[in-house]
Amino acid sequence: MKIGICTDSGSGITPEEGRELGIKVVPMPFRMGEEEYFEDINMSRKEFFQ
Template identity: 60%
Template sequence: MKKTGIMTDSHSGILSEEAQRLGIKVLPMPFYIGEKVYREGVDLSRDEFYDM
């Protein structure tokens, strides 16, 4: 039997707790602020992002 996985990127808006509960893997997407690159949910939380 083949195994199937579900993956989305972090820009989808799914919360990490919900993704874990549903078995969904979330790929952290990069974004730029000025010259610096961040990975959503890894280098910068949503709250930190909105505080910038």
């Protein structure tokens, strides 16, 4: 049996850390006004916190 670990990007685990640890990090969607974004895909964490 194979077991995988998956979390969303709200966990604070970066995609790079996830790759190193063997954890699949799924981007969390969020809305700002009428626009929908996915963390680390179409808006970086740095941009989000600005």
